[in-house]
Amino acid sequence: MTFAYLCVNILCRSAPQLYSHSAVTSWRLVAFRCKAFGDRTGAFFRTRAYSNNSETKKSSYLTMLSYSSQGKLVRNGQEKKLVICVEGNIASGKTTCLEYFSKTSNIEVLTEPVSKWRNVRGHNPLGLMYQDPARWGITLQTYVQLTMLDRHLSTISAPVRMMERSIYSAKYIFVENLYRSGKMPEVDFAVLSEWFEWITQNITIPVDLIVYLQTSPQTCLERLKVRCREEEKVIPLEYLEVVHQLYEDWLIKKTSFHIPAPVLVISADDDMQKMLHQYEENREKIIACHSSYFVI
Ligand SMILES: Nc1ncnc2c1ncn2[C@@H]1O[C@H](COP(=O)(O)OP(=O)(O)O)[C@@H](O)[C@H]1O
Numbered sequence: 033m034t035f036a037y038l039c040v041n042i043l044c045r046s047a048p049q050l051y052s053h054s055a056v057t058s059w060r061l062v063a064f065r066c067k068a069f070g071d072r073t074g075a076f077f078r079t080r081a082y083s084n085n086s087e088t089k090k091s092s093y094l095t096m097l098s099y100s101s102q103g104k105l106v107r108n109g110q111e112k113k114l115v116i117c118v119e120g121n122i123a124s125g126k127t128t129c130l131e132y133f134s135k136t137s138n139i140e141v142l143t144e145p146v147s148k149w150r151n152v153r154g155h156n157p158l159g160l161m162y163q164d165p166a167r168w169g170i171t172l173q174t175y176v177q178l179t180m181l182d183r184h185l186s187t188i189s190a191p192v193r194m195m196e197r198s199i200y201s202a203k204y205i206f207v208e209n210l211y212r213s214g215k216m217p218e219v220d221f222a223v224l225s226e227w228f229e230w231i232t233q234n235i236t237i238p239v240d241l242i243v244y245l246q247t248s249p250q251t252c253l254e255r256l257k258v259r260c261r262e263e264e265k266v267i268p269l270e271y272l273e274v275v276h277q278l279y280e281d282w283l284i285k286k287t288s289f290h291i292p293a294p295v296l297v298i299s300a301d302d303d304m305q306k307m308l309h310q311y312e313e314n315r316e317k318i319i320a321c322h323s324s325y326f327v328i
């Protein structure tokens with residue numbers, strides 16, 4: 033059985049999604065793998081990849097994905113772009129920070145795909161997870177991992193991309209929390225870990241800087257209440273404290289997991305006005321290598 037045959041089965045089942053960005057990306061990936069594997073069926077996938085998206089027609093997929101010298105899949109032509117991931121506890125102010133920088137020309141911002149997590153074909157895995165983490169934690173986190181990977185691999189159109197969280201925090205903070213608290217069965221954790229390790233070992237996930245918005249859990253609880261997202265009404269202070277500790281161990285103490293890029297810590301308990309001032313003060317540090325591009 034060829035690699036292409038296996039993939040055709042998987043991708044054909046997602047036929048209704050074929051026109052979405054992620055499906056087109058999948059076709060491109062398969063097309064490339066088929067070529068790499070010397071599989072003639074690859075020509076079929078190449079045709080699909082071209083015919084599904086007018087943007088795709090402009091450039092060959094071969095110029096988009098290739099294997100690096102380390103044998104990892106990389107997106108070509110994106111090397112000079114700067115990718116900044118904004119990390120922090122729930123309701124720490126990440127989206128607000130991105131909104132602020134989105135006013136700068138030559139920075140593109142990508143927020144977390146929370147709307148997808150709240151509605152995938154009419155289902156709400158985020159809500160289900162908060163209601164019954166032991167049953168639905170794997171469902172949500174599998175989908176988070178897929179959608180974050182899609183975010184990381186999407187074409188960067190500006191010199192600088194700022195994105196909310198990353199595939200790393202999904203695993204190191206949220207999956208880890210579910211597992212350590214006994215709410216994720218061992219087998220679910222093992223399967224998610226295998227997926228995560230395969231992805232990070234085989235695909236280059238570009239991250240140049242992590243901006244960590246460091247808040248107290250109490251501040252997050254207050255902001256969470258103001259935001260008032262229906263699914264999150266069940267979140268107690270203790271949950272935010274555990275997430276906070278996981279972030280601190282990862283990015284401050286550096287005692288838990290691999291950190292994929294340098295970390296800039298911004299204290300984020302202050303009110304909105306002071307925070308915007310802080311962002312301005314840190315602008316150069318955040319976008320240092322591309323500062324000549326920027327106009328507010
Ligand atoms: N510095 C701040 N002071 C007070 N409220 C804030 C501040 N930053 C953000 N908020 C508010 O807190 C809530 C959560 O902020 P948000 O940016 O959505 O957090 P995140 O994206 O990290 O979950 C929102 O209602 C937002 O308007």
Ligand SMILES: O=c1ccn([C@H]2C[C@H](O)[C@@H](COP(=O)(O)O)O2)c(=O)[nH]1
Pocket residue numbers: 120121122123124126144146158161172173176201202203206207264
């Ligand atoms: O891997 C993840 C990432 C996020 N979540 C949850 C946490 C929050 O309820 C929402 C969105 O987070 P924000 O910090 O408000 O952006 O999604 C998760 O459970 N797993």
